[in-house]
Amino acid sequence: MSLYNFILIDDSEFDLFIYEKLLIKSGVASSVITFSSARAALHFLLTNPFPVSIMLLDLQMPDMNGFEFVEAFKDSPIHIQEKIRIFMLSSTIDQRDIENVKKNSVIIDLISKPLDINILKKTIEN
Amino acid sequence: MQAMNEKPIKILYVDDEEHNLHSFKASFRKQWDISTTTSVTEAEEMIQSKEFNIILADQRMPVLTGVQFFERIRYRYPDIIRILITGHTDIRAAIDAINKGEVYRFIDKPWDHTYVENAINSAYDIYKTRRDLKQRNLELQKANEELDKFVYSASHDLRAPLMSVLGIVNLALLDDDIAAQKEYLDMIQKSVKKLDTFLINIIDYYKNARGVPVISSINFDELVTDVLATIHYLPEFEGIKINTNIRQEEAFQSDLMKLRIVFNNLINNAVKFQDPSKKDQIVDIRINANASSAKIIISDNGTGIKEEDQDKIFNMFYRAGNIRSGSGIGLYIVNEAIEKLKGNITISSLYGEGSTFEINLPSINP
Numbered sequence: 001m002s003l004y005n006f007i008l009i010d011d012s013e014f015d016l017f018i019y020e021k022l023l024i025k026s027g028v029a030s031s032v033i034t035f036s037s038a039r040a041a042l043h044f045l046l047t048n049p050f051p052v053s054i055m056l057l058d059l060q061m062p063d064m065n066g067f068e069f070v071e072a073f074k075d076s077p078i079h080i081q082e083k084i085r086i087f088m089l090s091s092t093i094d095q096r097d098i099e100n101v102k103k104n105s106v107i108i109d110l111i112s113k114p115l116d117i118n119i120l121k122k123t124i125e126n
Numbered sequence: 127m128q129a130m131n132e133k134p135i136k137i138l139y140v141d142d143e144e145h146n147l148h149s150f151k152a153s154f155r156k157q158w159d160i161s162t163t164t165s166v167t168e169a170e171e172m173i174q175s176k177e178f179n180i181i182l183a184d185q186r187m188p189v190l191t192g193v194q195f196f197e198r199i200r201y202r203y204p205d206i207i208r209i210l211i212t213g214h215t216d217i218r219a220a221i222d223a224i225n226k227g228e229v230y231r232f233i234d235k236p237w238d239h240t241y242v243e244n245a246i247n248s249a250y251d252i253y254k255t256r257r258d259l260k261q262r263n264l265e266l267q268k269a270n271e272e273l274d275k276f277v278y279s280a281s282h283d284l285r286a287p288l289m290s291v292l293g294i295v296n297l298a299l300l301d302d303d304i305a306a307q308k309e310y311l312d313m314i315q316k317s318v319k320k321l322d323t324f325l326i327n328i329i330d331y332y333k334n335a336r337g338v339p340v341i342s343s344i345n346f347d348e349l350v351t352d353v354l355a356t357i358h359y360l361p362e363f364e365g366i367k368i369n370t371n372i373r374q375e376e377a378f379q380s381d382l383m384k385l386r387i388v389f390n391n392l393i394n395n396a397v398k399f400q401d402p403s404k405k406d407q408i409v410d411i412r413i414n415a416n417a418s419s420a421k422i423i424i425s426d427n428g429t430g431i432k433e434e435d436q437d438k439i440f441n442m443f444y445r446a447g448n449i450r451s452g453s454g455i456g457l458y459i460v461n462e463a464i465e466k467l468k469g470n471i472t473i474s475s476l477y478g479e480g481s482t483f484e485i486n487l488p489s490i491n492p
Contacts (some may be wrong), residue, residue, distance in 0.1 A: 012286065012314055018293040025300055060282050062445035062454075091289040091319055112291035113286075 003030040004124065005051040007084065010034075010040045010058040019056065019115050022039065026117040037061070038069040046076055047082075052083045054124060056111070059090035059097060066090070070106045076121070087111050087123065133159040133272055135250045136177060140169040141184040141211065146235075150182075153239060158246065167189045173199060178206050178244060179253045182233070185212040192277075193219060196227030198298050207249040209233060245475060279443040281327065283453040287321040314429040330387050334463050339381045341490050346413045346420070347372050349382070353389045362397050366407045376417040379489045391456040392483055394428035399481070406428065418489050425482035431475040434455065439473070 006029050010016050016034045023029035031051065035041035038061055044050075059066040066088055073081065083107050091113040101110040109123050135158045147162040154160060161176065173181070181199075184246050185193035192443050196208045203477070210223050213235040223229045230252065232246045281359055291314050300311040350370055357363060396409040402426060412423040431439060435446040440461040445454040464471045469487035 012290060014290045014317060015293065017313070018290065018297050020294070021298070023295050051162070076378045085148070091282065093281060093285065111291040114296055116296075 002007055004028060005030055005053040007045075007050070007053045007055040007117050008031045008032060008034045008041070008089075009036075009038050009042065009055065009061075011036055011061040011068075015058070015113070022115060022117065028121060034097060038064040038066065039042070042069060042076075042088060043074055045080060050083070053085075055086045056089040056115070057086055057107075059092055067104070070104060075107060085117075085124075089113060089115060133157065135159065135246065136179045137161070137182065137246065138169060138172055138178045139182040140164075140187070140192075141182075143184070146184065146211075154242070154246075166195045168390050169195070170199065173203055173206070180207045180209060180249050182209045182211055185210055185216075185223075186214075186259045191219070193222045193227040193229075193462065196223070196229060202227055207252065207253050209245060209249060211235060211237070215336070253456075255418065261264060275442055279453065279455075281453075282285055283324045284321065287317045287324075290317045293316045297371055309490070319328055324453055326454075327459065329451065331455065331459050331462075332385060334384060334459060334466065337383070339466065339490075340383065341492050342382055342387060343377045344376050344380050344382060344415075344420075346378070347421075349385060349389060350411060350413070353386065353393055356390070356428050357394055357397065357409055360394075360397065366397055366400060366409060368409045370413075372411075372413045372415075372461075373422075374413065374415040378415040378417065378420050379491055380420075380487060381490070384467055386400075387463050388460050388485070391460045392424045395456065396428065396481070399428040399430050400426065401478075416489075420487045420489070422485040422487070423482060424485075425478040430481055432474070432477045432479040436473055436475060440471075445455055 003076070006023055008016055008019055008023075010020070013036060016036060020032045020034055033044075033053075035044065038057075043064050044055060044066075057066045067088065070086065073086075073107055086107050088107050088110045089112075090097070090110065092098070092110075098110060101107050109126075111120060128449050137154075137158050137164045138158060139147055139150055141150075141162070144164055148337075151160050151162060153167055161172055161178070163172060166183075166187065167183075169183075170179075181196075185192040185194050187195070191214075192210050199206070200208065208227060210229045211233045212219060223232070227241065230249050233242060233245060236385045245291045257313065294317070296308060296314050301307070333406045350372065354368065364435050392409070393409065400407045402443050406427070408427050410423070410425045412422070412425075414420075414421045431446060435444075439446055439457050441454075442458040443451070443454040444458075451474070461471060464485060465485070467487050467490065471483060471485045473481060473483050475481035
């Protein structure tokens with residue numbers, strides 16, 4: 001099984017803590033970077049080196065939500081965009097949200113909270 | 127509020143023959159607010175500057191006929207009820223009046239006093255009914271939009287903490303370390319408390335929106351002491367200095383439950399959005415109440431609110447970009463409650479410096 005680098009963006013400190021720990025404990029992650037604000041994450045990615053990663057992005061966040069982050073991220077340099085595969089990690093069960101994820105060309109898939117490592121692996125390796 | 131002597135029915139009468147206008151005015155000026163003109167051009171200007179309920183127009187006028195005049199104004203002023211006055215029963219004019227001018231009634235010349243009275247009164251009834259219906263429609267639209275937003279956000283705010291708990295449980299099951307279990311339980315406890323706060327907010331919202339107001343004499347000192355007692359167990363509460371300055375010598379009447387919602391949310395926010403980097407963390411509660419009104423000022427030297435967020439913080443489920451933001455329902459409920467109490471709330475805040483909420487309330491005397 002291959003190891004991945006992860007970037008977590010979630011306004012809930014709980015969820016960041018839980019999923020960081022879960023990713024490491026389950027042996028799927030070689031590194032995890034966490035951000036409690038999408039805006040801070042965007043700033044970091046544009047100004048700092050980081051490895052090729054998988055991003056787990058929350059949807060409902062204050063200031064900049066998951067979809068807004070993706071819109072802003074589309075404007076970043078191609079070599080930065082190419083390093084990240086974005087998955088949305090959310091507890092939403094709203095049909096409009098689900099359709100918006102499907103329609104979005106940048107977000108690869110929606111993964112439901114709570115994060116299940118087996119489902120995560122399958123989704124990533126698909 | 128409408129003055130007692132103000133006449134509710136506002137009529138504009140257009141007729142090129144001045145004596146018709148005079149006699150109409152002479153007969154009905156006591157019961158209705160009547161404006162008159164001999165010119166259709168002037169009539170249009172008058173409609174622009176004053177709100178009329180009913181327009182009467184003579185059919186035979188030199189520049190435009192009554193029907194042509196109605197045709198011109200009916201799209202721009204669809205609410206005004208149109209009544210045509212005719213001297214001759216001309217079937218062509220009658221057909222046009224109905225099809226093109228969409229008139230509500232005809233009045234024959236010479237007019238009969240009772241007939242005119244009935245026509246105007248029933249025209250005004252229609253006007254009022256349509257206006258009320260429009261108002262109800264707007265209210266319904268607003269209620270539906272809010273319900274939509276409510277279901278969307280509530281499902282998130284109810285589900286997110288539950289999914290957090292489930293995530294923690296999954297993680298705890300993976301972790302054999304006994305010492306770590308306590309940490310997981312602590313997190314579950316916090317998450318459950320968050321969920322509980324949201325549920326209490328929802329119930330507050332419902333009570334405020336649907337509940338029957340109960341007016342009683344308010345003792346602000348007691349109210350503030352009560353609210354402070356319910357929040358002093360919060361971990362954020364520690365180390366915060368709360369100053370209260372309450373001046374109330376006379377009985378002030380209002381709805382205690384709504385006021386409790388207001389104080390509870392505002393004081394909680396003032397405590398929650400403190401700036402830990404400041405040496406003294408202060409919340410000031412100042413109240414000045416007398417028999418007719420109350421001024422309540424709650425200020426803090428916390429994080430403050432960014433200018434671009436200040437006009438949005440009272441919107442339902444708006445969360446300013448702060449990591450400590452809750453669901454965004456608290457200030458919405460505060461605003462709704464204050465509106466129901468016929469008062470107003472204003473905010474002044476400097477980002478990084480602190481926030482001040484000022485509330486002015488009238489005493490509600492049953």
